[in-house]
Amino acid sequence: MKHMWKIAKWEIMRNLTNKQFIIGLLLTPLIMALFAVVPVFLERWNRPSTSTYYVIDELGAAGQLQTLLPENIVLAEPTETGLAAVEKEVRETKASGYFVLNREFISTGQLELRYNDRNMDSLSTIRQGLTALLQHMRIAESNIDVGELAYVTAPAQVRQVAMEEDLEPEVMHMIVSVVFTILIFFLIFTSGTMLMQSALQEKRDRMAEVVLSSIRPATLMQGKIVGHFLLGLIQLGFWLALGLPIAVYFLDFPVLEALKAVNLPVILVFGLGGYLLFSALFVSLGATMEDMQSASNSQGLVVMLPMLGFLFMGPVTTNPDGAIAVFASLFPFTSPSIMMLRSGLTTVPLWQNLTAMALLLGTAFLTTLMATKIFRLGMLMYGKNATPREIIRWLRYKEN
Amino acid sequence: MDGLIVKGISKVYGSTTVVDNISFQAAQGKILGVLGPNGAGKTTIIRMIMGITAPDQGEIFFQEGGKRTRGVPLNLVGYLPEERGLYKETKVMNILLFLAGLKDMPKQSAKERAMEWLRKFGLEEYANKKVEQLSKGMAQKVQFIASILHEPKFVVLDEPFSGLDPVSQDQFKAEIRALATSGAAVLLSSHQMGIVEELCDEIFLIHKGKEVVQGDLQSIKERYGNFRVDVLADQEISLDNGRVESFQVLNGSRYRFILREGVEPLEFVHSFPAELGIRELVISRPSLHDIFVQIAQGGVEDEAYVEDSQMGDYA
Numbered sequence: 001m002k003h004m005w006k007i008a009k010w011e012i013m014r015n016l017t018n019k020q021f022i023i024g025l026l027l028t029p030l031i032m033a034l035f036a037v038v039p040v041f042l043e044r045w046n047r048p049s050t051s052t053y054y055v056i057d058e059l060g061a062a063g064q065l066q067t068l069l070p071e072n073i074v075l076a077e078p079t080e081t082g083l084a085a086v087e088k089e090v091r092e093t094k095a096s097g098y099f100v101l102n103r104e105f106i107s108t109g110q111l112e113l114r115y116n117d118r119n120m121d122s123l124s125t126i127r128q129g130l131t132a133l134l135q136h137m138r139i140a141e142s143n144i145d146v147g148e149l150a151y152v153t154a155p156a157q158v159r160q161v162a163m164e165e166d167l168e169p170e171v172m173h174m175i176v177s178v179v180f181t182i183l184i185f186f187l188i189f190t191s192g193t194m195l196m197q198s199a200l201q202e203k204r205d206r207m208a209e210v211v212l213s214s215i216r217p218a219t220l221m222q223g224k225i226v227g228h229f230l231l232g233l234i235q236l237g238f239w240l241a242l243g244l245p246i247a248v249y250f251l252d253f254p255v256l257e258a259l260k261a262v263n264l265p266v267i268l269v270f271g272l273g274g275y276l277l278f279s280a281l282f283v284s285l286g287a288t289m290e291d292m293q294s295a296s297n298s299q300g301l302v303v304m305l306p307m308l309g310f311l312f313m314g315p316v317t318t319n320p321d322g323a324i325a326v327f328a329s330l331f332p333f334t335s336p337s338i339m340m341l342r343s344g345l346t347t348v349p350l351w352q353n354l355t356a357m358a359l360l361l362g363t364a365f366l367t368t369l370m371a372t373k374i375f376r377l378g379m380l381m382y383g384k385n386a387t388p389r390e391i392i393r394w395l396r397y398k399e400n
Numbered sequence: 401m402d403g404l405i406v407k408g409i410s411k412v413y414g415s416t417t418v419v420d421n422i423s424f425q426a427a428q429g430k431i432l433g434v435l436g437p438n439g440a441g442k443t444t445i446i447r448m449i450m451g452i453t454a455p456d457q458g459e460i461f462f463q464e465g466g467k468r469t470r471g472v473p474l475n476l477v478g479y480l481p482e483e484r485g486l487y488k489e490t491k492v493m494n495i496l497l498f499l500a501g502l503k504d505m506p507k508q509s510a511k512e513r514a515m516e517w518l519r520k521f522g523l524e525e526y527a528n529k530k531v532e533q534l535s536k537g538m539a540q541k542v543q544f545i546a547s548i549l550h551e552p553k554f555v556v557l558d559e560p561f562s563g564l565d566p567v568s569q570d571q572f573k574a575e576i577r578a579l580a581t582s583g584a585a586v587l588l589s590s591h592q593m594g595i596v597e598e599l600c601d602e603i604f605l606i607h608k609g610k611e612v613v614q615g616d617l618q619s620i621k622e623r624y625g626n627f628r629v630d631v632l633a634d635q636e637i638s639l640d641n642g643r644v645e646s647f648q649v650l651n652g653s654r655y656r657f658i659l660r661e662g663v664e665p666l667e668f669v670h671s672f673p674a675e676l677g678i679r680e681l682v683i684s685r686p687s688l689h690d691i692f693v694q695i696a697q698g699g700v701e702d703e704a705y706v707e708d709s710q711m712g713d714y715a
Contacts, residue, residue: 003502016492094618135470206485213450213479213556214502380452382483 003215007223012231013200029239031366051122054090054098056076061101061133068129073122090116106137172258177344180262181313183236184271185337189306191232191275192282196303198224199286199379208379217376225279232275266343269357274336276362278306284371287378288386298388309337320345330356332363370395402463403427403585404449404472411444411609419697420442420609426602428553431576431586433600435692441609442589443482446556449587464553474501478552482559482589484543486531492518492542492545493527496549499667503550517545521571525530537568544572545686548579555579556587561595573599593689603688605695612695617688624695625686629658629668634677643668653665654680 013023052074055062066075076095078086083100092099097115105111111130115123133179139146202208211220247255285302312328320342328338329348335356342348377394378386386394404426411419419441426432436442448455453470462472488493493514500510518524521541526534534542540563548555557576561569576599578585590596596603597617604614613620626645631637632654643663648656659668665683672678686694 006498006501013494014487018489201487204485205487206481206483207487209452209481209483210499210543211477211502212452213472213477213481214499217452237533380447 003219004226006225007215007220008227008230011224011227012234015194015231016234025235025238029242032286041378046381049119050074051092051096051117051119052076053126054086056083056086056098056100058100058102059106059137061137064136065129065133067100068132070125073125073129079326087114090114096122106134106141109134110195172254174344176258176262177340178265181337181341181344184267184274184340185273185306187236188233188274188278188336192278192306193303194231195224195228195279196282196286196289198228199283199375200289200291203287203379203382204291206324206382212376212379218372219380220379221280221283221372222232222373223281225276228279229275263340263343264354266340270336270339270360273357273360273364274306277336277360277367280364280368280371281305284374284378288381288391290382290385299385305333309334312338313341316341317345326352330359332360335360401425401427402465402553403430404587405463405468406445406449406458407461409445409448409455409460410449411441411453412456418609419448419455422606422609422611423458424604424611426585426587426612427553428583428585429580430601431580431588431599432602432604433596434587434589434604434606435591435596435688436606436612439608440606442606443558445606446558446589447585448480449556450474450477472554476553478547478555478584479552480543480547480555480557480560482562484540484548486534486539486542488532489530491530492523492534495531496542496546499546500549503552505550507610511547513551514545515548518542520575521545527674536563537565540564542566542693544575548575552584554585554587556589558589559591560588561590561592569595580714593687593692597688605692607695620691621685621688624691626661627663627665627668628686629659629665630680630682630683630684631655631657631672631678632680634679635675637672637676643671654711697715 029130050072053076055065055075056078062075062077069075078089078098080086080089086098089095094116096119097113099111099113101111110389113123139149202211206340215223244255281302285299289299309328312324312334315322316325316328316338325338325342328334329342329352339348339353339356343353374386374391378391402539406422406424408421408423409419410417410421422441422445424432434442434445443454447453449460449472450472460471461468462476463469464473486492493511496514497507497510500514500652501507515527521538523538523541526538526542531539531542544560550636555576560572563574564572575597576586576588576666580601588596588600600617602614602616603620605612605620613624615623630650632652634653636653637655643660645660647657648658650656656709657668659665668682669683
């Protein structure tokens with residue numbers, strides 16, 4: 001136990017004094033903020049461009065069409081007559097395109113718009129405007145009463161009221177559980193990768209044998225797992241300390257209130273269980289590898305295992321009580337993230353919660369036992385990747 | 401006897417017996433040389449002693465102050481493995497303190513002793529530098545310090561001299577000697593026969609996982625190497641008096657006689673004719689290197705060649 005803490009402390013110390021770790025710590029929130037902010041700005045800068053379209057107006061409807069369009073779409077009347085001349089004018093004035101409004105459009109609804117500038121936004125806006133114009137003109141032609149038409153085409157308005165109060169999805173609760181699901185998932189994945197690299201590094205630096213002459217392999221593995229768990233918490237704490245004040249200040253959302261809605265026991269049990277399961281898997285995986293580049297396909301598959309949860313996120317969100325959702329929240333390789341998500345969307349029956357916990361913890365325990373065996377032999381193998389056959393042989397290997 | 405006691409250990413990987421019923425002892429105050437060609441099972445034996453892998457059969461004991469324990473207490477042992485390194489991006493002193501901490505050494509005394517050792521090897525200015533700034537030889541000295549910093553009662557050194565320059569080799573030899581003198585049992589594995597011959601009190605030779613011979617150097621030489629007499633003389637020597645087992649012309653008129661077992665060299669020399677005109681006369685036993693090559697026939701004969709990894713031991 002004492003030695004396990006020494007290893008954990010060493011892992012934490014080594015990472016906290018490592019430039020790469022610190023850069024990652026600072027850069028990750030920056031990159032995330034960038035991803036959130038940059039598209040918004042890009043969108044804003046993109047907005048004010050104006051597109052001019054020439055209309056050969058045989059119907060006298062250009063004025064009406066213009067009222068159906070936003071300001072940045074300008075309809076203009078060509079000074080020339082004849083298609084060729086108009087096309088020339090469009091080119092010369094660098095306008096976006098031109099089209100003909102005639103009787104045929106009203107009867108068939110078909111129109112050819114020749115464009116000079118492939119601006120998807122304005123093209124789609126014009127399309128919408130033309131549709132509206134077409135409807136207006138056809139209504140006028142058919143002598144239909146506009147009020148009557150609105151009455152006929154009005155959509156049904158359904159008010160959904162849950163019979164029991166706790167079925168009512170709380171928006172806040174939902175958002176919080178989605179955010180935490182992603183957070184836990186992110187933590188498991190980054191800590192797992194770091195753990196794998198830590199085992200790899202021990203081998204690459206040829207330190208495994210020296211360290212293993214002082215402590216047992218299981219102790220080394222546990223120390224690494226605990227150390228990286230604490231490192232993950234330090235990371236998370238740092239980001240929360242950095243992000244929460246910003247979120248509270250800038251976001252139009254009661255962040256602090258929402259945090260109270262967090263289902264702490266679910267997060268603790270499934271977060272911790274998920275971490276134990278995947279960390280044991282990742283650290284022993286690192287022990288079977290020579291380096292990252294030489295990882296084989298089967299090793300790559302194990303790295304993808306935590307991603308499984310993402311596959312189920314869509315179906316679970318649309319139907320949180322469906323069979324798929326229940327399965328994914330019981331299956332130990334997806335339950336850490338999915339159970340958290342479900343508990344935000346619906347009320348998960350107690351038996352499912354307990355079964356999922358038992359399955360997850362049991363699988364984590366078994367995985368740790370197997371991982372210990374793989375770890376103790378893998379750490380001492382130099383110069384090559386372990387083959388699946390070797391790993392199976394290691395698993396059958398008897399402990400002293 | 402205090403020290404390491406290995407009793408009939410065996411290890412089987414798949415269908416190969418890597419270590420076959422090996423027994424030996426390493427007494428405190430003595431240096432035991434474990435020799436063998438590549439793939440002989442040395443690293444496997446060392447790993448079993450360290451408790452990294454377990455023997456399929458047999459037992460390993462450690463006796464300290466008359467009290468015997470099964471297996472070697474990890475805080476009493478110091479280990480310099482053949483596959484060795486250091487965390488590259490970490491400071492020298494931090495690594496030494498970390499490893500000493502794993503051996504339960506108090507931090508303050510570990511720091512003082514680490515500084516002392518670094519000074520001894522002329523590395524004190526590197527204490528707070530990162531390992532990546534060290535040369536290979538310097539790193540090897542730091543690895544050596546790490547393995548003996550906690551004043552172990554039992555030291556295992558696997559190829560400690562590989563890659564060292566002659567000056568550093570002498571330094572290492574002196575320190576290893578000092579370790580034994582201060583009462584530690586030292587187990588040394590090396591391919592450099594000259595050094596082993598010079599340093600070791602006892603020798604244990606294995607080949608293909610089996611014991612070939614063990615004992616002190618002199619008795620091994622007596623058992624495996626008959627006397628040899630090299631003579632440079634004015635006249636051609638032609639004698640066959642039943643004392644010589646084999647005979648070789650080395651170069652020019654230099655002859656080497658390998659004597660039969662039990663033949664006294666002096667008695668042989670007396671049988672030379674008076675008019676022979678001896679210019680040089682050397683009476684010796686074969687070197688450990690010769691014995692090693694002779695015993696490990698089919699093993700690797702070239703010493704310089706014997707430097708690569710021990711993956712064969714692991715299988």
